[in-house]
Amino acid sequence: MKLVRFGAAGQEKPGLIDSNGRIRDLSGIVPDIGGDVLTPQGLARIAAADPASLPLAPEGVRLGSCIARPGNFIAVGLNYADHAAETNNPIPEEPVLFNKAPNCVVGPNDDVMIPKGSLKLDWEVELVIVIDARARYVDEKDALKHVAGYAVCNDVSERHFQIERAGQWTKGKGSETFGPLGPWLVTTDEMPDTSALGMWLEVNGERVQNGSTKTMIFNVATLVSYISQFMVLDPGDAITTGTPPGVGLGFKPPRYLKAGDVMRLGIDGLGEQQQTVVPFKL
Secondary structure (H helix, E strand, O other): OEEEEEOOOOOOEEEEEOOOOOEEEOOOOOOOOOHHHOOHHHHHHHHOOOHHHOOEOOOOOOEOOOOOOOOOEEEEEOOEHHHHHHOOOOOOOOOEEEEOOHHHEEOOOOOEEOOOOOOOEEOOEEEEEEEOOOEOOOOHHHHHHHEEEEEEEEOOEEHHHHHHOOOOHHHHOOOOOOEEEOOOEEEOOOOOOOOOOEEEEEEOOEEEEEEEHHHEOOOHHHHHHHHHOOOOEOOOOEEEOOOOOOOHHHOOOOOOOOOOOEEEEEEOOOEEEEEEEEOOOO
């Protein structure tokens, strides 16, 4: 299934994409796409519905984040061998973990706002894992049983905050609008294998990232198992899993985003996003 959330910001309804690519309204079946709905039981309830019997969403309606605000939005750093190389970092021996603020999540085509004091705004196309069953000390062989599906994320990053302001990476990763998710959540029945997905990102029409999940250092099962050794993962939690090479930080000299720039990005089978960078505003 391809699950979406549609409507005005803060008023999104749950939906699914039918066989003709149209959005069907699921609000008579489930209240939202997140939390208890993203359990095997909730997903089974959606799967049992006849799409043709569901109301159509308005044509051209805005897409929100494909999942409601996650309770935990975990990120993995330096998880692509070729990206580690471009940033002159060694291959990590264990996954590098940090958090993005759950309220930085926005729709896949919403504007990205330059935060106050920003100097080095950057882009990162990433594969997101969405959890569907409580994961606590999970063995790697069982980890995929805890995954609802996958989505595209732009892990927008402020490198000055992240690298030069001391402390944890989190401060450069969680500003408002720094987590576009979607356009849809693709459930594991439609996406059983994530080991070689092409992924790309363009800035103002120029292809700057062109990679594949095949260069991931730690795969989906490893990440879910590893993270569950340190914290409990709940249904609806999101894990964004790292980026391939081509980020602005890796250019020589580095290249960063400015107001008016347009990012377009996608992953094979998971859809595309597009955001315009806008100035800071209260």
